[in-house]
Amino acid sequence: MTKLKIAAAQIGGIQKDESREAVVARMLALMDEAHAQGVQFIAYPEMTLTTFFPRFYVEDRAEFDHWFETEMPNAATAPLFARAKAHGMGFTFGYCELTPEGLHYNTAILVSPEGEIRLTYRKTHLPGHAEYEPERSHQHLEKRYFLPGDTGFNVTKMQGVNMGLAICNDRRWPETWRVLGLQSVQLVAIGYNTPSQNNLSKDEGPARRIYHHELSMCAGAYQNSTWAIAVAKCGTEDGNHMIGGSVIVDPDGYVVARATGEGDELIVAEADFDRCAFGASTVFDFAAHRRIEHYGRITAQTGASQPE
Amino acid sequence: MTKLKIAAAQIGGIQKDESREAVVARMLALMDEAHAQGVQFIAYPEMTLTTFFPRFYVEDRAEFDHWFETEMPNAATAPLFARAKAHGMGFTFGYCELTPEGLHYNTAILVSPEGEIRLTYRKTHLPGHAEYEPERSHQHLEKRYFLPGDTGFNVTKMQGVNMGLAICNDRRWPETWRVLGLQSVQLVAIGYNTPSQNNLSKDEGPARRIYHHELSMCAGAYQNSTWAIAVAKCGTEDGNHMIGGSVIVDPDGYVVARATGEGDELIVAEADFDRCAFGASTVFDFAAHRRIEHYGRITAQTGASQPE
Numbered sequence: 001m002t003k004l005k006i007a008a009a010q011i012g013g014i015q016k017d018e019s020r021e022a023v024v025a026r027m028l029a030l031m032d033e034a035h036a037q038g039v040q041f042i043a044y045p046e047m048t049l050t051t052f053f054p055r056f057y058v059e060d061r062a063e064f065d066h067w068f069e070t071e072m073p074n075a076a077t078a079p080l081f082a083r084a085k086a087h088g089m090g091f092t093f094g095y096c097e098l099t100p101e102g103l104h105y106n107t108a109i110l111v112s113p114e115g116e117i118r119l120t121y122r123k124t125h126l127p128g129h130a131e132y133e134p135e136r137s138h139q140h141l142e143k144r145y146f147l148p149g150d151t152g153f154n155v156t157k158m159q160g161v162n163m164g165l166a167i168c169n170d171r172r173w174p175e176t177w178r179v180l181g182l183q184s185v186q187l188v189a190i191g192y193n194t195p196s197q198n199n200l201s202k203d204e205g206p207a208r209r210i211y212h213h214e215l216s217m218c219a220g221a222y223q224n225s226t227w228a229i230a231v232a233k234c235g236t237e238d239g240n241h242m243i244g245g246s247v248i249v250d251p252d253g254y255v256v257a258r259a260t261g262e263g264d265e266l267i268v269a270e271a272d273f274d275r276c277a278f279g280a281s282t283v284f285d286f287a288a289h290r291r292i293e294h295y296g297r298i299t300a301q302t303g304a305s306q307p308e
Numbered sequence: 309m310t311k312l313k314i315a316a317a318q319i320g321g322i323q324k325d326e327s328r329e330a331v332v333a334r335m336l337a338l339m340d341e342a343h344a345q346g347v348q349f350i351a352y353p354e355m356t357l358t359t360f361f362p363r364f365y366v367e368d369r370a371e372f373d374h375w376f377e378t379e380m381p382n383a384a385t386a387p388l389f390a391r392a393k394a395h396g397m398g399f400t401f402g403y404c405e406l407t408p409e410g411l412h413y414n415t416a417i418l419v420s421p422e423g424e425i426r427l428t429y430r431k432t433h434l435p436g437h438a439e440y441e442p443e444r445s446h447q448h449l450e451k452r453y454f455l456p457g458d459t460g461f462n463v464t465k466m467q468g469v470n471m472g473l474a475i476c477n478d479r480r481w482p483e484t485w486r487v488l489g490l491q492s493v494q495l496v497a498i499g500y501n502t503p504s505q506n507n508l509s510k511d512e513g514p515a516r517r518i519y520h521h522e523l524s525m526c527a528g529a530y531q532n533s534t535w536a537i538a539v540a541k542c543g544t545e546d547g548n549h550m551i552g553g554s555v556i557v558d559p560d561g562y563v564v565a566r567a568t569g570e571g572d573e574l575i576v577a578e579a580d581f582d583r584c585a586f587g588a589s590t591v592f593d594f595a596a597h598r599r600i601e602h603y604g605r606i607t608a609q610t611g612a613s614q615p616e
Contacts, residue, residue, distance in 0.1 A: 124599050124602050125597055125598075125599065126597070127591065127597065148599055149599075149602075152601075152602040153602060154615075155615040156615055157615055162614075162615050169591075169597075172531060172591065172592075173531070173597075173598075174482030174483075174485075174486060174527075174531060175486070175598070175602075175603045175606060177482070178482060178483070178605075178606050179602065179603060179605050179606065181612065182605040182606070182609055182611075182612050182613065183605070183612065183613060183614070183615050184612045184613065184614050184615065185615075198590075200586075200590055201586065201590075208560070211561070211562075212530060212561065215523070215526055215527050215530060215561055216527065216530075216531070218523055218527075219482075219523050219524065219526075219527030222520060222523060222524075223480060223481070223482055223524070252516070252520075253519070253520060253523055254519075278508075278509065280612065282506075282508055283435065283477075283480065284480075285611075286610060286611045286612050287610055287611025287612070288611075289433055289434070289435065289477075289481075290433075290481075290483070290610045290611070291432050291433065291456055291457075292606075292607050292608075292609070292610050293460075294432050294457075294460040294461060294483075294487065295483045295487060295606055295607050296607060297486075297487050297490040297491070298483060298486050298487060298490070298600075298603055298606050298607060299600050299603050299604060299606060299607045299608075300600075300607075301490055301600070302594060302595055302598045302600050303490075303593075303594045303595025303598070304489065304490050304491065304492045304588065304594050304595070305490065305491055305492065306470075306491070306492050307462075307463040307464055307465055307470050307491050307492065307493075
C-alpha cells in the first residue's frame with residue numbers, strides 16, 4: 001500500500017526587486033510547516049524564484065537573462081535542497097533555465113528526498129506570443145523568451161510513486177495528461193502563473209479562469225486515474241493580478257484540498273496511490289478500450305483542418 | 309453569423325416489450341414541441357429505439373438480432389425522417405445497426421433537413437465486457453454484442469455548422485474530442501445510456517456518475533472550442549436505473565441548458581457558432597500551440613506502460 005502526504009506550497013506575488021534568497025526563505029518556511037505536518041512530497045509553482053517577467057517586453061532578449069538560472073542547484077537554491085534532504089522530503093519547483101548552449105526554457109525539476117534531480121521537464125505548450133501586441137490588456141511573451149521544451153512528458157518512480165511534471169498552460173491540453181497516463185503516472189505536479197484576466201477578452205476574469213483551471217485539472221486526473229497537484233504563484237505581482245486556487249485532485253477527478261487565499265499558503269492531502277488502480281483497470285483500462293487506429297490526426301496534424 | 313436553435317430530446321426508459329413505433333411516437337412528440345419553439349437541430353440518445361439490452365446476457369448472440377436495424381430509414385423510423393423534413397429540422401439519433409455483411413455496430417446518424425443521411429458514426433469506445441461476469445452488480449455486455457466502430461470520428465458541414473458525432477462512453481475519452489476538434493468541429497452531439505451505479509463499485513452512484521459525465525462534456529467542449537449536446541436515455545428501464553442529466557454546453561465549457569427530470573424532456577439553447585472562433589484562435593489555436601513531436605505515445609501505444 002503506497003500512501004504519501006503531499007502538499008502544494010502556493011506562493012504569493014514576487015515583485016521585480018525581490019531577491020532569489022528572499023524567495024527561497026519563503027519556500028523554506030512553507031517546507032518547514034509541511035514537515036511539521038508530516039508531508040513527504042511538496043510542490044512549488046512555475047517560475048517560483050522570480051516575478052513572472054513575460055508580462056514585460058524588451059527588444060533585446062539578452063537583457064532578461066538575469067531572470068534565468070545557469071545551474072541548479074546554485075547558491076540561492078542550495079538551502080532548499082539541503083533542507084528537503086534533512087526532512088527526507090521529495091519536491092518540485094519551476095524556474096527559468098539558461099543552458100550552457102545558450103538555450104532558454106521554462107523548466108521544472110523533480111528532486112528526490114536524497115537530493116537527486118530525478119526529472120527535468122521543459123514546458124511544452126508555451127502560451128501567448130513572441131512580439132509586442134498593443135491590443136492586449138497586458139503582454140504574455142512566453143513565446144518570446146522561451147523555446148518550446150525538448151524533453152516531452154516523462155514519468156519516473158520516486159518514493160514508490162510514478163511521478164510526472166507539467167507546467168501551467170500544459171494542464172489545459174489533454175495530450176499532456178494522456179502521454180503521462182500512458183506511462184502509468186500516479187501523481188502529476190503542475191505549477192502555474194495565470195493572469196486573472198484574459199488579455200484578449202474583458203469578459204474572462206478570475207471566476208472563469210478558475211473554472212477553466214479546475215475543469216482541466218479534474219478532467220485530466222479523472223481521465224488518467226491519477227492524483228494531481230496544481231500550485232499557483234498568485235496575487236499581485238508588479239501591479240498585475242494572478243489567480244490563486246491551488247488544488248490537490250484525486251484520481252476520481254475530485255478536488256480534495258484547495259487554497260483559500262492568494263498569498264503563501266500550504267495545502268495538504270493524504271494521497272493513497274492504490275486508488276489509481278480502480279480507474280486504470282476499469283473504465284480507463286487503456287489496453288482494453290483505446291482504439292489508436294482512429295486517433296491518427298492527433299499526431300499527424302498540428303493545426304485544425306476544415307471538414308471535407 | 310451562424311446561429312441555430314438546438315435541442316436535446318431526452319428519452320425516459322424504454323421497456324423490453326415497447327415497440328419501435330411507440331418509441332418513434334414519443335420522439336415525434338418531442339420533435340413537434342421543438343418545432344413549436346423554433347428548434348432547427350435536435351439530438352436524440354444512443355440506442356433510442358430500444359431498451360439498453362447489453363445489460364442482458366444471451367449465450368447465442370444471434371438471439372438478440374431483433375434489437376438491430378437492417379436498414380435506415382425503415383418502416384418504423386420513416387415517420388421521423390418525414391416529420392423532420394416537414395419541419396426543416398436537422399437531427400441525429402442512435403440505434404443498433406446490423407449490416408448486410410452481418411456486422412453489429414452501436415451507431416448514430418446525422419440527418420439533414422432535406423432527409424439525407426450526412427454522417428454515419430459507429431461507436432469507437434465500447435465499455436464493459438464480452439463474457440458474463442458474476443461479480444458485477446449488473447452486466448454491461450457492449451463488447452459482446454457490438455464490434456468497435458470502423459468509421460472513426462468525422463465532421464461534416466450541415467446547416468452551416470461543422471458537426472460531429474460520438475456515442476456515450478466516447479465522451480470520456482479526450483481523443484474523441486481532439487480528433488473532432490482537429491476538423492474544426494463546432495457542434496458535437498452525443499447520446500448516452502449511463503447506468504446510475506458503477507457495476508464494480510458500490511461507492512459510485514448517480515451523483516458521481518453525473519459529475520464525471522459533466523466533467524467530460526465541459527472539458528471536451530472547452531478544450532476544443534465547440535458547442536456540445538449530451539442527451540440521455542434515462543430513468544428506469546426493465547428495473548434498471550440510468551442517469552438523466554442531458555446538457556447543452558457552450559464553447560467556453562459551461563452548461564447552458566440541463567434536463568431536470570428523468571423522462572421524455574426537451575432542452576433548448578440558442579447556439580451562436582461564431583463563439584467557437586475565440587478559443588480556436590487564442591488559447592486553443594492548435595496550429596500555434598500544439599507540439600505533436602511530444603504526443604507520439606498517444607497513437608503509438610494502446611495500453612499503459614510502466615516508467616523506465
